[in-house]
Amino acid sequence: MSELLIECRQLYKSYGLRPALRGVDLEVGPGRIVGLLGPNGSGKTTLIKLLCGLLRPTTGSLSVDGSAVGPYTKSVVSYLPDRMYFADWMKAVDLFDLFRDFYSGFDYQKALAMCRSLGVEPRDRLKSMSKGTKEKVQLVLVMARSAKLYLLDEPIAGVDPAARDFILRTILTNYNEEGTVLISTHLISDIEKVLDEAIFLKEGKIMLHETVDTIREKEGKSVDALFREVFQAAPMFDGEKEGF
Amino acid sequence: MDWKLDDGRPIWPQLSQQLARRIIAGVYPPGSRLPPVRELAAEAGVNPNTMQRALAQLEQEGLARAGRTAGRLVTQDTQVLEAARLREAEAVVRDYFEAMAALGYSRERAAELIKEEFL
Numbered sequence: 001m002s003e004l005l006i007e008c009r010q011l012y013k014s015y016g017l018r019p020a021l022r023g024v025d026l027e028v029g030p031g032r033i034v035g036l037l038g039p040n041g042s043g044k045t046t047l048i049k050l051l052c053g054l055l056r057p058t059t060g061s062l063s064v065d066g067s068a069v070g071p072y073t074k075s076v077v078s079y080l081p082d083r084m085y086f087a088d089w090m091k092a093v094d095l096f097d098l099f100r101d102f103y104s105g106f107d108y109q110k111a112l113a114m115c116r117s118l119g120v121e122p123r124d125r126l127k128s129m130s131k132g133t134k135e136k137v138q139l140v141l142v143m144a145r146s147a148k149l150y151l152l153d154e155p156i157a158g159v160d161p162a163a164r165d166f167i168l169r170t171i172l173t174n175y176n177e178e179g180t181v182l183i184s185t186h187l188i189s190d191i192e193k194v195l196d197e198a199i200f201l202k203e204g205k206i207m208l209h210e211t212v213d214t215i216r217e218k219e220g221k222s223v224d225a226l227f228r229e230v231f232q233a234a235p236m237f238d239g240e241k242e243g244f
Numbered sequence: 245m246d247w248k249l250d251d252g253r254p255i256w257p258q259l260s261q262q263l264a265r266r267i268i269a270g271v272y273p274p275g276s277r278l279p280p281v282r283e284l285a286a287e288a289g290v291n292p293n294t295m296q297r298a299l300a301q302l303e304q305e306g307l308a309r310a311g312r313t314a315g316r317l318v319t320q321d322t323q324v325l326e327a328a329r330l331r332e333a334e335a336v337v338r339d340y341f342e343a344m345a346a347l348g349y350s351r352e353r354a355a356e357l358i359k360e361e362f363l
Contacts, residue, residue: 031293032293033291033293165289168289169289172282172285172286172289172291172292173282173286177292193249193255193288193289193290193291193294194290194291195291196291196293196294212254212291212294213254213255213256213294214254216252216253216254216255217253217254220252220253221251221252222251222252224251225251225252
């Protein structure tokens with residue numbers, strides 16, 4: 001096993017002429033919960049898709065658990081996409097069957113237990129489920145796998161605040177201890193307490209990568225407050241494309 | 245008892261202070277086993293590594309020690325417990341004087357008010 005679970009060197013990715021990542025250097029070790037934080041369009045999803053092999057870098061290198069992204073890394077990476085990709089005539093249990101066939105580390109019983117604790121009826125069809133419930137099913141699929149790297153792209157965006165707490169607890173109690181969880185979100189105040197480290201991504205570059213307690217110690221404010229300060233919506237004349 | 249975490253300060257010292265208060269208050273009695281890290285972390289809704297660090301601090305202060313097999317035991321040393329209780333009491337007193345100073349009271353007047361309240 002490699003010391004580093006994620007290693008990126010001068011990672012660039014552009015879509016046509018539009019750059020999404022502009023030279024990302026990143027190292028993340030095992031057993032960490034890491035927040036990937038940044039405004040819309042800052043490159044969060046691009047970075048996650050590169051890590052799970054859905055995209056190839058334009059230039060630069062990245063490795064997961066010491067290997068270049070490929071069949072091996074896909075077996076140790078569990079990915080929660082930012083959108084739903086299942087046929088809606090399926091039931092949650094159908095998906096569990098599918099995942100059990102696909103991934104050797106999928107724990108069927110654990111998936112059922114997580115459904116129970118999240119209040120999801122696994123025999124309901126996806127079609128009949130609300131958006132939040134579908135998101136819970138997706139989370140169950142991802143967390144019931146035994147993986148080294150969990151990539152969660154906006155896992156809490158679509159659910160109510162009470163369910164959010166519950167989902168965070170589910171993540172906390174279900175990732176395995178050597179596993180690292182990378183969570184992208186802009187709902188920082190909800191998630192800050194569960195993070196070891198925070199990464200601030202701005203316009204395709206990493207502008208900060210620190211432990212949460214170090215940030216609080218140095219800045220005397222929460223990660224959420226720092227984020228609001230750093231990413232204050234720039235005035236229009238500044239030529240900024242993002243904003244809120 | 246709920247966990248209260250302020251925004252402006254690192255999380256682990258706040259956790260270790262609240263654990264210490266629970267020990268002093270007898271929520272975790274002397275000699276008893278503390279709940280496992282993961283359980284405490286889930287209860288407080290924090291990262292297990294952060295809770296681990298808070299528990300290590302308790303060991304440092306002598307309020308807890310590693311159990312023989314697994315887990316942590318609350319100390320039975322009454323001197324250590326009394327010292328911790330006094331530290332926390334002093335913190336409460338400091339907070340009182342700070343709050344009173346913010347209201348414009350001198351330390352002397354603040355102390356008098358306490359006596360009046362008490363008698």
